């Protein structure tokens with residue numbers, strides 16, 4: 111019988127190992143890949159100037175926080191951070207993280223552009239020259255990458271054009287990553303904006319995730335060597351009918367079960383505007399579900415839901431590294447517990 115050729119060439123064993131290590135039991139990802147513009151928005155919110163020294167100091171305190179290697183297996187960075195060092199210039203961030211057994215990841219998309227003829231739906235840019243960039247990031251020490259596709263619900267969206275464009279570019283990016291030894295995180299984010307209820311989010315998510323899965327097969331990706339970073343299935347942010355964590359957990363797992371094959375090692379959720387506690391509660395609910403098959407590890411790849419409290423403490427006194435690191439480590443621990451279905455209110459308030 112003819113054996114199937116995958117996109118990954120010689121990197122097959124390494125990709126599988128990296129993907130498994132990233133979603134090891136009780137571990138997840140810190141998304142610290144805010145572009146210079148996006149970190150500026152976070153800093154604006156707390157009155158900190160967006161200059162290189164502040165970005166460097168903030169990332170240094172996150173990456174050197176005591177204890178986080180027990181809960182964090184990967185950190186996604188922006189280009190500037192991957193090349194950056196500690197403020198005293200003595201160590202590269204990449205070396206610090208790798209020395210702690212944490213995989214380094216890199217955001218490789220370069221921005222969103224509107225798809226003409228749609229209601230502001232978008233295509234993600236960054237495929238041109240991507241192979242060369244991936245090879246350079248591998249040489250710099252990165253072992254995984256991220257690419258975010260954005261879809262929205264309402265007024266006829268997502269259209270077939272947007273679903274197909276984004277599924278295709280996610281798979282094309284994933285294929286190029288695997289050819290260059292980087293585990294691709296495939297991120298189809300369906301935004302929470304809108305009045306739609308949870309049923310609508312479930313139906314749209316099922317349609318989008320299925321289309322993405324199909325493209326991953328069409329383009330010969332090695333499923334065991336990639337990770338999926340989807341939204342959770344929730345009601346729209348402006349929907350009057352709120353959902354309990356148990357419902358969000360159940361709908362999310364049902365949707366994944368209908369669209370994602372068991373060969374995938376892990377699903378690393380984005381927090382997408384949920385509060386820190388909500389993001390822990392909802393992930394915990396999924397991992398406590400009984401009678402719902404979950405062949406993949408279900409864990410976190412949070413940006414805001416890991417950093418909100420830490421940023422707040424830090425903004426009060428940017429010299430107060432110790433307390434900022436303490437609160438960040440607590441958040442990482444709560445997410446780790448949630449990824450094992452062991453989170454509780456008592457532990458949260460400790």
Ligand code: 13P
Pocket residue numbers: 141258297380381382383411412413414415
């Ligand atoms: P949030 O968890 O803040 O949504 O960020 C995760 C991420 O990486 C989005 O691309």
